[in-house]
Every structure is written in structure tokens, then in C-alpha cells.
Amino acid sequence: MASQTTYNxxxxxxxxxxxxxxxxxxxxxxxxxxINGHIVEFTVQHREYLMFFTPKCDFDDLxxxxxxxxxxxxxxxxxxENETYFAPPSGGPLRRRDALLLGKLITNIxxxxxxYTGAQRYFFTAxxxxxxxxxxxxxxxxxxxxxxxVRKSYCEEGPYYEACTPNAKSFY
Numbered sequence: 001m002a003s004q005t006t007y008n009x010x011x012x013x014x015x016x017x018x019x020x021x022x023x024x025x026x027x028x029x030x031x032x033x034x035i036n037g038h039i040v041e042f043t044v045q046h047r048e049y050l051m052f053f054t055p056k057c058d059f060d061d062l063x064x065x066x067x068x069x070x071x072x073x074x075x076x077x078x079x080x081e082n083e084t085y086f087a088p089p090s091g092g093p094l095r096r097r098d099a100l101l102l103g104k105l106i107t108n109i110x111x112x113x114x115x116y117t118g119a120q121r122y123f124f125t126a127x128x129x130x131x132x133x134x135x136x137x138x139x140x141x142x143x144x145x146x147x148x149x150v151r152k153s154y155c156e157e158g159p160y161y162e163a164c165t166p167n168a169k170s171f172y
Contacts, residue, residue, distance in 0.1 A: 029054075037070070038117075040109050041077065045098045047089060048077035051109055056123055068167075069121035070113075074106065074131075086127040093130075103134070107142040110163075114146070120168035122148075124161040132159050 029037045029052070037054035056069035079087050094102060113119065126132035139150045139161065149164040 038113065040113075042105055042109070044102045044105065045094060047091070047094075049102075050075055050077050050080050051106070053113060053117075053122075056121065068117065068119050069123060070117075070119055071123045071125075072110075074124075086131065088128075088130065099134075103138050103142060106138060107146060110148075111146050114165050114167065118167050120165055122163040122165070124163070125155075125157050126159045126161070127157070135159075135161055 027039055029035050029039050035054055037052060039053075040051040042049055042051070052073040053070040054073075056071050075086055076089055078090075079085055093099070110122065114122075124135055126135050136152075139152070143150045143163070147166045151162045151164075153160055153162070
């Protein structure tokens, strides 16, 4: 296995309603996957999650060729390991309090990744209606805290979201 560079700058999330919780570290995606990017592992209510950041490199698109953007995928670690991508959790949905914490953790990870990489755009595809509801809530509740401008559109795979970060000069 190739050596991995680990970034421990994510620290801890502190909120008014929750104890301070470690949110994991960002690592380079191991080379055997033949994908460039970053992976974050974190846990909420004994459920392990993975969040992937892969550079958006569509050289037919004049926009992404000259700007730093990342496709973001988020799923349960067990789904990734079992190749049952985006399947609902076996223990049922998270309680409201834990779902709010999950949203805050995702927001904090995005903020730290954006600061570290200088990302200008993030692209999310809502693979399920559950993810669409989660992303809609994150846009409503968290996007302003990050100073991201988010646009929701639709494609063949379903709804997708493009988030423009403060590092971008404009949305287009």
C-alpha cells in the first residue's frame, strides 16, 4: 500500500447543543483506487460515514478546466465496503438530534476542506430522495454560515447541487 498523507487539521466540532466530538481526519485516497482526491471518515451515533472529494476535471467544460472544483460523495462506510451505495441504514433513520449533528459535521468538513484546498466549487448529486432532503436542509440551514452560494438543478441522475465558495470570483 502506498503511503498516505493525513491532515489532522479538522479538529473538533463544538455546537451549542452537542458535546465536542472528533470529526475525523482527511486523507489522500489510497493509490490502489486510482482516483485522486480526499476521503474523510467520521461517526455519528455509532454509524461510520465516508465523504469523498474528487477533483472535477471535465476538460470539455471550459469552466471546470480553469477552476478548482470537487465532486463530493457521502455514504455509510458499510455501504461503500459492501458496494450497496446509498442504501438506507439498517438501524433506521437517525433521530432528529443526530441528523442535525450530521449536517453540522458535513458543514464543518466542507468548511475545513475549502480553506485547506482553496476550492472554488463543490458538486453534489442527490442519489436518493433521502439525500435530496438532507442536502435541501443543509442548503437552507448551513450554506449561509459557510458563505456558499448554492444552485440546485436536475440531470439524468437526479437533483444535483453546485456550491460556489468564497474562493470563487463569481458563480459563473
